[in-house]
Amino acid sequence: MATWNLWWRFGEADRRRPAVLETLRALDADVIGLQEVWSRDGEDLASGLAAELGMHAVFGASPDASSWTSRLPADADCGIGNAVLARWPVHPLHLEGLCGTGRVLLGTTVDTPVGSWHVQSAHLTSSASGSAVRCEQVRVIARHVVSAPPTDLPPLVLGDFNAEAASDEMRLVEGHLTAPAEPGLVLVNTRRWAADPDEPTWSPANPYVAPSGSPPSRIDHVLVGAGRGSVPLRVGDVALFGDGPASDGVWPSDHHGVVVDLEVADRA
Secondary structure, eight states: OEEEEOOTTTTTHHHHHHHHHHHHHHHOOSEEEEEEEEEETTEEHHHHHHHHHTOEEEEEEOSOOHHHHTTOGGGTTOEEEEEEEESSOEEEEEEEEOTTSSOEEEEEEEEETTEEEEEEEEEOOOOTTOHHHHHHHHHHHHHHHHHSOOOSSOOEEEEEOOSOTTSHHHHHHHOSSSOOSSTTOOEEEGGGGSSSTTOOSBOTTSTTTGGGTOOOBOOEEEEEESSOSSSOEEEEEEEEESOSOOTTSOOOOSSOEEEEEEEEOOOO
């Protein structure tokens, strides 16, 4: 499974689309959470990509795209939102705006061959001084994890958190280095299994990021619920993708994605 921010309509989105598709096709992930997915006239990028990849998709639109459209007036008729793509049928479970920021949390249920799975695609505020807002946003995520109907597989929360692992908001949502956002809830960050846990998903090596002067940061994460569900999962390889140009020389997004191999673990 994987998570990836597709950078909405920025950076010549129509030119980037083939690179996005090529990257996802080569990735061949079973479940993919997407953020900054653009929509227009009742159609959305995620559903189009899913159709070409032979996958299922659920898209959840933001109630307020003005933060994006104000920067690209030519695309003022476009919406934005999150999505979940899956190799198996996927159903919408909840969609909630996050603290009036235009960012949303999309919850879905995926019908996998080994049971049902609660998968959330999250997109938190990107303000450098927005830690307090992100703390409130992860409380929303945690509330949905504990209030959702139980599924066979442990809940999965993935997305662009715009926060590094040591931040207050990530410690809060993970819930094992500080008091959890909801009593008893622990969401383990799979970066712990990566060869380089701090390898950046927001990097000046990316030509879309370099002009900003931003430092490298790992701000995209995949979290797995601990002690929940009846079908235990084991974390295998954790890696980045989309961290280079596609075959046509075009970089697909300003974010690098995170892909995680999750395997059904033997029951004790």
